[in-house]
Amino acid sequence: MQSGWDEPWMPLYVGDYLGDTGHLTTAQHGAYLLLMMHYWRKGELPDCDRQLSKITKLPLKTWCDYRPVLQDFFHSGWRHKRIDAELDRMMRVSEKRAIAGQKGGLGSALSRMKLENASLGRSLPRAIAPPMPTEASAGANHSHPHSYQTLSFEASGDVGHARSDTARPLPRAHQAIPVSAELAASIARKTS
Numbered sequence: 001m002q003s004g005w006d007e008p009w010m011p012l013y014v015g016d017y018l019g020d021t022g023h024l025t026t027a028q029h030g031a032y033l034l035l036m037m038h039y040w041r042k043g044e045l046p047d048c049d050r051q052l053s054k055i056t057k058l059p060l061k062t063w064c065d066y067r068p069v070l071q072d073f074f075h076s077g078w079r080h081k082r083i084d085a086e087l088d089r090m091m092r093v094s095e096k097r098a099i100a101g102q103k104g105g106l107g108s109a110l111s112r113m114k115l116e117n118a119s120l121g122r123s124l125p126r127a128i129a130p131p132m133p134t135e136a137s138a139g140a141n142h143s144h145p146h147s148y149q150t151l152s153f154e155a156s157g158d159v160g161h162a163r164s165d166t167a168r169p170l171p172r173a174h175q176a177i178p179v180s181a182e183l184a185a186s187i188a189r190k191t192s
Contacts, residue, residue, distance in 0.1 A: 010040040011086055024069070031056035031063070032070055036083060043087060045078035 021029060038055045039045050046052065053063035074080050 010037060010083075013082075016082075020073070027058070027062075028066055028069060031058055031066055032073060035070065035073075036080065039078075039080050039083050040087070045074070045080075047077050 021032065024032065034056050035045060035052070045055070049064060049067065050060060052067070053060045056063055056066075058066065071078075
């Protein structure tokens with residue numbers, strides 16, 4: 001049973017309620033409704049006359065007089081079949097909504113990531129670098145039919161210019177990216 005359920009509203013089937021409670025006095029109606037509301041919020045009722053009299057806002061003697069009549073609406077001590085069923089239904093609905101919200105949130109996050117990646121891909125120059133060497137491939141023959149150059153972007157004035165020499169070391173922020181000679185020539189043509 002859900003304990004501490006704090007839904008701000010509780011279903012009340014008026015026709016069923018009035019059909020089951022026609023024999024109650026006005027004070028007994030009030031006590032029964034307060035018991036139901038406490039049960040809805042807490043998921044249980046205590047089996048203590050002092051606490052039940054406080055929940056119903058009745059003097060202890062009056063509560064003890066009403067108890068047998070009101071106890072008939074409950075089973076197995078102070079369990080309420082209809083409210084238990086409603087609480088179970090509300091929990092299932094709440095769990096389904098939470099799962100749907102998580103799925104929607106994940107889909108939304110993936111869509112945002114795709115959009116961000118697409119916009120970054122359009123606004124940043126791309127260069128294709130050869131695979132980084134690993135220890136396993138350190139002794140392998142890495143000769144290629146075409147040569148690679150390094151391409152870096154050096155800030156001069158207010159525009160970045162491509163250069164393809166490695167005569168002087170660059171600071172870490174301006175490290176070169178290895179690219180094919182064809183790509184370096186293409187970039188050089190576009191930036192000239």
